[in-house]
Amino acid sequence: MPSTIAFLELNPENKDEKRSEQFSSEGEEFKMWGAPFSAKAKKMLLLGSGELGKEVIIEAQRLGVECIAVDRYELAPAMQVAHRSHCLDMQDAEALKALIREEKPDIIVPEIEAIATGALEELEQEGFHVVPTARAARLTMDREGIRRLAAEKLQLPTAAYRFADHFEQLRSAVQELGTPCVVKPLMSSSGKGQSVCRTLEDAESCWNTALEGARAKTTRVIVEAFVPFESEITLLTVRSESGTTFCPPIGHIQKDGDYVESWQPHGMTDKQLSEAQDIARTITDELGGYGLFGVELFLTADSVIFSEVSPRPHDTGMVTMITQDLSEFALHVRAILGFPVPSVTLLTPGASATLKAEVATRDFAISGLHDALLLPRTQVRVFGKPETKPGRRMAVALSAAEDVETARKTAKEAANMLKVEVNHV
Ligand SMILES: Nc1ncnc2c1ncn2[C@@H]1O[C@H](COP(=O)(O)OP(=O)(O)O)[C@@H](O)[C@H]1O
Ligand SMILES: [Mg+2]
Numbered sequence: 093m094p095s096t097i098a099f100l101e102l103n104p105e106n107k108d109e110k111r112s113e114q115f116s117s118e119g120e121e122f123k124m125w126g127a128p129f130s131a132k133a134k135k136m137l138l139l140g141s142g143e144l145g146k147e148v149i150i151e152a153q154r155l156g157v158e159c160i161a162v163d164r165y166e167l168a169p170a171m172q173v174a175h176r177s178h179c180l181d182m183q184d185a186e187a188l189k190a191l192i193r194e195e196k197p198d199i200i201v202p203e204i205e206a207i208a209t210g211a212l213e214e215l216e217q218e219g220f221h222v223v224p225t226a227r228a229a230r231l232t233m234d235r236e237g238i239r240r241l242a243a244e245k246l247q248l249p250t251a252a253y254r255f256a257d258h259f260e261q262l263r264s265a266v267q268e269l270g271t272p273c274v275v276k277p278l279m280s281s282s283g284k285g286q287s288v289c290r291t292l293e294d295a296e297s298c299w300n301t302a303l304e305g306a307r308a309k310t311t312r313v314i315v316e317a318f319v320p321f322e323s324e325i326t327l328l329t330v331r332s333e334s335g336t337t338f339c340p341p342i343g344h345i346q347k348d349g350d351y352v353e354s355w356q357p358h359g360m361t362d363k364q365l366s367e368a369q370d371i372a373r374t375i376t377d378e379l380g381g382y383g384l385f386g387v388e389l390f391l392t393a394d395s396v397i398f399s400e401v402s403p404r405p406h407d408t409g410m411v412t413m414i415t416q417d418l419s420e421f422a423l424h425v426r427a428i429l430g431f432p433v434p435s436v437t438l439l440t441p442g443a444s445a446t447l448k449a450e451v452a453t454r455d456f457a458i459s460g461l462h463d464a465l466l467l468p469r470t471q472v473r474v475f476g477k478p479e480t481k482p483g484r485r486m487a488v489a490l491s492a493a494e495d496v497e498t499a500r501k502t503a504k505e506a507a508n509m510l511k512v513e514v515n516h517v
Pocket of ligand 2: 388400
C-alpha cells in the first residue's frame with residue numbers, strides 16, 4: 093500500500109499535508125481511492141451546479157468519486173445527482189472559504205465564472221487543488237484579464253478593443269474603433285449586458301445595457317470592434333498527463349449572445365485548423381493545469397481570431413455527448429483526476445439544439461419528449477431546473493447523422509417539438 097495512504101490512516105488529522113502533496117505530485121498513490129463516504133474517498137467539490145456540472149458529476153460518479161455540488165439555489169441540476177449539496181453565494185469569499193475548509197475536498201472544480209476567485213487563490217495557497225488552476229479561474233472570469241493576456245502578452249489575434257469606466261470614455265472608444273462594435277460588461281456570461289453599437293448614437297443605450305447586465309458592481313466595460321465572421325467555433329482542448337489533445341472543431345450559432353445550436357465537426361481548411369490549434373495551445377499552456385478548455389474562435393475568410401476561453405466544459409460542447417467516444421465531461425473528469433487521455437474519437441457527425449423558456453414560473457412541465465425521441469438517432473437531456481426564466485435553457489436535443497446538415501436539421505426539429513408548458517390558471 094502506498095505510504096501516503098498508510099500515513100493518512102495513522103494520522104487522520106493531517107489532511108492538510110495530504111492536500112499540498114497531492115497538488116504538487118502526480119504520483120500513482122493519488123490516483124486510487126476508496127468508496128464515497130469512506131475515509132479513503134476521493135472528494136470532488138463542484139462550484140456551480142448547472143447542466144454542465146450535472147454531466148461532470150455523472151462522469152465523476154462513474155469513477156467512484158464522492159461528489160459535492162454547490163450553487164446559490166436549491167435543487168440545481170448537478171445537486172440532483174451529487175452525493176450531497178450546499179446552497180451558498182459563491183461570490184461571498186468568506187462563506188466559500190469556510191465551506192471548503194469544512195468539506196476539505198481533494199479537488200475543487202469551478203463550473204461557472206461567478207465565483208470569488210480571490211478566495212480560490214487563497215485556498216490554493218493553503219494546498220487545495222483548484223481546477224485547472226485558481227489563476228485560470230480568475231483570469232477567465234474577467235474579460236479584461238483574459239483579453240490582455242491573449243492579445244498583449246501572447247500576441248494572439250483578437251478584435252481591436254478598448255476599456256471604458258464611464259460613458260464619455262465609452263463614446264471615445266466607439267469613435268476610435270468605429271461602428272459597428274460590441275459593448276460588454278467585464279463580468280457577464282450568456283450574452284448578458286452585451287449589445288452591438290451600430291452608430292455613435294447607440295452608445296448611450298449600450299452603456300445602460302452593460303450596466304444592467306453586469307454581474308459585478310464595477311462600471312467598467314470592454315468595447316470590441318465587430319468581427320464580420322463567416323462562422324464561429326469552439327475548439328475543445330484537453331490538457332492532461334498525455335499532453336494536449338484537441339477535439340474536432342464545433343461550429344455554433346449564438347442568438348442574443350447565447351448558444352442555440354452547435355454541430356461537430358465544423359468544416360475548416362487545414363490551414364484554419366492548424367491556426368486554431370496553435371492559438372488554443374498557446375492560451376491553454378499559459379493558463380496551465382489539467383482539464384478541458386473551450387476555446388472560442390471566429391473564422392473569417394482569411395483569419396482565425398481568438399475570442400474567449402472557458403477553463404471548463406463549454407455549453408456548445410454538449411454535442412459531444414452524442415458524437416465522441418468520450419464526451420467533453422468525461423474528458424474533463426479524466427484530465428482533472430490526473431488520468432491519461434491517449435485519444436479522442438469522433439464516432440459520428442452530430443448536432444445539438446436548445447430548448448429555452450419564455451416566462452418565469454415554477455409551475456411548468458416539459459412536453460414533446462415522445463415525439464422528439466421518435467426522430468432518428470436522437471436523444472434529449474432535460475436539465476431538471478426547478479424554475480424557468482425568460483431565455484433560460486431547460487433542455488437540449490442531440491442528434492447524430494451521416495452528415496452535419498442532417499444532424500442539425502434533426503436536432504432543431506427535436507428541439508422544436510419540446511415545449512415548456514406553463515399552467516395559466
Ligand atoms: N467582437 C465581436 N464581433 C462579432 N460578434 C461578437 C463579438 N463579440 C461577441 N460576439 C458574439 O456574441 C457572442 C457572445 O460573446 P462572448 O464574448 O463569447 O460572451 P459570453 O462570455 O457571454 O459568451 C459570441 O459568441 C459572438 O457570436
Ligand atoms: Mg462566449
